[in-house]
Amino acid sequence: MLNIIKESKSKSFYKFPVVTAMKTRHKAASPSVEDLITDSTDNEESQPVSIPDEPQVETSATSQKRTVQDGRALMQGSTSNMSSIMNFLKGNIGTGLLALPSAFKHSGLWVGFAGILFLGCIATHCMHILVNCSHKLCERTSSVTMDYPDVMESCLQTGPPALRRFSRAFRIAINIFILITQFGFCCVYVVFVAENISDVVDVFPVAHWDNISYMWLISIFLIPYCFIRNLKTLAVFSLLANIITIIGLVIIYQYIVQHLLPMSQVQLYTSFSQLPMFFGIAVYSFEGISLVLPIENKMRNPQDFPGWTGILNLGMTIVVCLYASLGFYGYLSFADSIEGSITLNLPSNWWYTSVKLLFAVSIFISYGIQFYVPMNLLSSPIRERFGSTKYSQIIDHALRVILICALTGFASCIPHLDLLIALIGAFASSGLALIFPPIIEMITYSAEGEQLTKLTIAKNIFILFIGVTGFVTGTYTSVKEIINVF
Numbered sequence: 001m002l003n004i005i006k007e008s009k010s011k012s013f014y015k016f017p018v019v020t021a022m023k024t025r026h027k028a029a030s031p032s033v034e035d036l037i038t039d040s041t042d043n044e045e046s047q048p049v050s051i052p053d054e055p056q057v058e059t060s061a062t063s064q065k066r067t068v069q070d071g072r073a074l075m076q077g078s079t080s081n082m083s084s085i086m087n088f089l090k091g092n093i094g095t096g097l098l099a100l101p102s103a104f105k106h107s108g109l110w111v112g113f114a115g116i117l118f119l120g121c122i123a124t125h126c127m128h129i130l131v132n133c134s135h136k137l138c139e140r141t142s143s144v145t146m147d148y149p150d151v152m153e154s155c156l157q158t159g160p161p162a163l164r165r166f167s168r169a170f171r172i173a174i175n176i177f178i179l180i181t182q183f184g185f186c187c188v189y190v191v192f193v194a195e196n197i198s199d200v201v202d203v204f205p206v207a208h209w210d211n212i213s214y215m216w217l218i219s220i221f222l223i224p225y226c227f228i229r230n231l232k233t234l235a236v237f238s239l240l241a242n243i244i245t246i247i248g249l250v251i252i253y254q255y256i257v258q259h260l261l262p263m264s265q266v267q268l269y270t271s272f273s274q275l276p277m278f279f280g281i282a283v284y285s286f287e288g289i290s291l292v293l294p295i296e297n298k299m300r301n302p303q304d305f306p307g308w309t310g311i312l313n314l315g316m317t318i319v320v321c322l323y324a325s326l327g328f329y330g331y332l333s334f335a336d337s338i339e340g341s342i343t344l345n346l347p348s349n350w351w352y353t354s355v356k357l358l359f360a361v362s363i364f365i366s367y368g369i370q371f372y373v374p375m376n377l378l379s380s381p382i383r384e385r386f387g388s389t390k391y392s393q394i395i396d397h398a399l400r401v402i403l404i405c406a407l408t409g410f411a412s413c414i415p416h417l418d419l420l421i422a423l424i425g426a427f428a429s430s431g432l433a434l435i436f437p438p439i440i441e442m443i444t445y446s447a448e449g450e451q452l453t454k455l456t457i458a459k460n461i462f463i464l465f466i467g468v469t470g471f472v473t474g475t476y477t478s479v480k481e482i483i484n485v486f
Helices: 002-013 020-027 056-073 081-092 095-107 109-141 148-157 161-202 211-225 231-256 272-285 289-297 311-337 350-386 390-413 417-444 454-485
Strands: none
Touching: 081 231, 081 289, 081 311, 095 109, 095 161, 095 272, 095 311, 095 417, 109 148, 109 272, 109 289, 109 311, 109 417, 109 454, 148 161, 148 289, 148 417, 161 211, 161 350, 161 390, 161 417, 211 350, 211 390, 231 311, 231 350, 272 417, 272 454, 289 417, 350 390, 417 454
8 A cells, every 4th residue: 555655656746847947047037027036845755655545646736736825925025916906007008008099090990999809808818828827837846936938938848748848949939029029119119209209399499300310319318217227216217107197098088088070980890901900009009918927926915816806807807998998989089090199199289298298208217117127138147147247237238228229220210100019019919918828728738637628729729820810910011011101
């Protein structure tokens, strides 16, 4: 009997490889996403062998799950539910929201409204996939928390043996997509601020510059601002940006609801060839998927994040309602004359000019947060190679200057807000939001001892089809439109 139990325990322990590299890497992760976490996992082999009445496998799994939960409870700097919902909303409300009325121009009023709700449901489900797979993989590898790259790598390392050799490559792929997405946001922010500043200056009888000149002028101020490497300092600026955004949105809503056009003057639907542009802008708007796991990891009560009445569903309900309403009423107010940002359609009197200036300041401030994440990923090798020496600081500052100038140069090559947003959304955001999550779920539940149902496979293939189709057609259409403009 004792030999049978020992054999059962041995099989349970070696069912999945212990991902020690994953834990070590996570501890050294950049604090831009979450603080350093000390694992408080127990050594399963150090416990004395007992002879329970029931199989040892279930007892080990229960103990491992309890260990993960205890580790999360001991985390320092945890956030309340209210702080978590505010961080979630902050991560999803930005330039994409203000560009949604232009997305409706490419889809039509009712198709756009239904499309936003449809993509919102899929994006929400993909966020749940990431959270659920993160919990499953934390239990499987005895980790306390995981971020997006960790989940991708861990699901492959503990999944089918034939796929394990691709784990490192897919982790790098996730990081590359995050870098492209974050740098894409920075490019969009530069164009947004330049166009709104240009609109503000046009009100006054002064010399007028083109948008590209304003972009390079803005980059001069961005360089010293992005030298700030303290996330707590940037958080203060982020709070100011949130307040400005709320004030600006209230003013925009009160204007558009008073200037609605008859539905006969807008397109209720458009041709199929224009839908890829709608897809790119809409997916760009759901820009917070890479923040889902960091927010959940830092929660004081992480069990309140998923679930039907959890913070994730509450936050996405607010976000989708905001997206659908501003897109619907914004397009119904300006019809096909809508610009890449709805702020550019506001009147040129002092009241609405101040709104444009407020949003320009808000997005300028948000640039620092968006730039912080990829910069930390790129500067980590520098810190590991040179430490905290003066030489490493010089390299770090030089890299920041080069990146800001490079991003401004790229933005100046595509100085059209709607086209740039559609390109970034289709090429980068669709991968993180719609393509990788279903792949992660299928690999996670293809491991030994798990069950992958036919319904789950069919559902994930459907989401993959939407994501890949949008990626290909959206990227192609965006590039084609950019070429036609020039």
